Amino acid sequence: MPHAIAIIGAGPRGTYGFRRLALQLKQTPLKEPVHIHVIDKSGNFGGGSVHDPRQPDYLLLNTVASQITAVGDDDHEARASSKRRTLHGYLVSQEIDIGPNDYPARAHHGQYLAHVYDWTERNLPPGVTLHRHKTAAMDIDPSGGQTIVLAEGKPIQVDEILLVTGHAKNRISPGSAQDEWHQFAESRQKKGKNISYIHHVYPIAEHTRHIRPGETVYVIGMGLTAIDIVRTFTWGRGGYFTNGNYTVSGNEPKTILGSRIGLPYSARAHNQKTDQYHPAIFTAEVVRKLKAEKRRVDFQRDVFPLIFQEMEMVYYAALMGEKFGQAYLKGSSQDREGMIRRQVPPEKTLRWDDLRNPLRDIEAQRPAGQPLFSSLDAYMAYVRQYMRADIHEADLGNMTSPLKCAVDAVLRDCRDILRMVVNFGGLTAASHKILNRSFDRVNNRIAVGPPVESSRQLLQLADLGMVEFSGPDPEISMDRERGEFFLESKQVKNSGRYVQHILNGRIHGVNVMGDSSTLMQNLLKRGMVRTFVNKDADDEYPLGGLDVDPEFHVVDISGTAHPHICALGIPTEGKIWFNAADARPDVNSTAITQLSDWAKAAVERLRIKEKGAA
DSSP, X not given: OOEEEEEEOOSHHHHHHHHHHXXXXXXXXXXXXXXXXXXXTTOOTTTTTTTOTTSOTTSBOSSOXXXXXXXXXXXXXXXXXXXXXXXXXXXXXTTOOOOTTSOOBHXXXXXXXXXXXXXXXXXXXXXXEEEEEOSOEEEEEOTTSEEEEESSSOOEEEXXXXXXXXXXXXXXXXXXXXXXXXXXXXXXXXXXXXXXXXXXXXSHHHHTTTOOTTOEEEEEXXXXXXXXXXXXXXXXXXXXXXTTEEEOOSOOOEEEEEOSSOOOOOOBOOOOOSSOOOOSSSOHHHHHHHHHHOSSBOIIXXXXXXXXXXXXXXXXXXXXXXXXXXXXXXXXXXXXXXXXXXXXXXGGOOOHHHHHOTTHHHHHHSOTTOOSBSSHHHXXXXXXXXXXXXXXXXXXXXXXXXXXXHIIIIIITTHHHHHHHHTTTTBOHHHHHHIIIIIHHHHHHHHSOOBHHHHHHHHHHHHHTSEEEOOSSEEEEXXXXXXXXXXXXXXXXXXXXXXXXXXXXXXXXXXXXXXXXHHHHHHHHHTSOOEEEEEOSSOEEEEEEEOBOTTOEXXXXXXXXXXXXXXXXXXXXXXXXOOOOOOOTTTTOHHHHHHHHHHHHHHHHHHHHHHHHO
């Protein structure tokens, strides 16, 4: 009897999963034919909706072209060609002028993924067939096996299912601030006013077409989505940057970016590395020992000190020389503190509190009861200076700038070590909350920012007055008489500004309960899945992602793992840490090894099925 496997989602994780499944079926062929069904309503098999190959080229990735792949390090067949080995190799083969350390367009990533997808299909082993379904999966009926209900087309009965659905679109919660903004905007629109709240901004050009030149837009967030919005309002509306200058098209709106801290994300540094950093303090061996000694590890007490010590060693080795770094490594905590105090200028000392809150010194110096900034001009001048300093460090590169070196080496290259201790409930519930609500915020802001060129262009727009910033802790109200939104930061004197449009410029956090996906809501209603809650004797902390077991099987409402339905990638965020990262070549990328493990186990289950039928 033929076998059937379904992969729901055809973005990067779906592409990795399809490739690993094809490779596994070639290495360990089954006796019966295998039908692989891939379901994705975007129809972009390879890039999915996020990496749509047709999107504008001005929307960039924040990872350099040579550090992105879609195939595993052990996939010798695929890696035999440079155009499959890395995104950079593919772009060179297409005669696209890009260097290995340049930041490619997201569309180019989608084209590369589609190329790998198509090549894999053409080279499927005998007896294996791919079926592409350009539609949405709506439900999974568990009676009599697993039957996938599609929005269009006949249901598909399958033996194995992999959920790799990627970024979700969360619904607006009734009674929330977003709900009030949405209703207010709709009421103004009915009266003929061009006022809007956009909860889902992608595709940006399409969803912001109604915004007119000169109108004011407030973007919630200062991260990667905010950068995409700014680039859409400039490059996407006919403006362009040349030789450090911006040529205005006249079609741009005025943009205000806002966040809790009131500062843009730090720029990714010019890449000078050819290999991944190998830690000396925060090592896999140390983490294994921690896990062996404790059933649950405390992030703040046991893990974070190791992370910051690793950062200090890298930072001071770059700042003071390798000899200082080696002495730091060999010294005790007391020795290290003394070395830093005696030899490092105070203004050059690395402090996590400064990374966590760059406004800390200003807060300490302000008079009681006064705002942080005396005027909007003073605040804007501070932000522009902050950006210039950050861009300077980024231009130095991630092996030359001590700060960028430490951030890139530890917060990026050591992610797999942190995953070892976080994944599958490895932290205490209380410290998992600290990781999620404190460490992750800092990590995202300083290590997962835009390419330096995007930050430089944002600064140019700020210098021209075309982009402004909100101030810390911005508040939004609705002026019902005027029919517009009002934005103000109490930390910046006289910072109030009227805005006509609010855009949610933050990537929606993983929240399966609030996911607008019909499939996910039906699985919840059936009790076939549940969200992960980190519980221990002292506390509990609910995470928004799917609960899965160590073999990636989804866990149902009773706590039982489903033997034939698995999930990976962004929907599992919480049970598995930091899924929003593309696969990297030559480092045994977790994004691919997880899917390799899934493919091996799924094929083995089909082999057992064959034996049972014999």
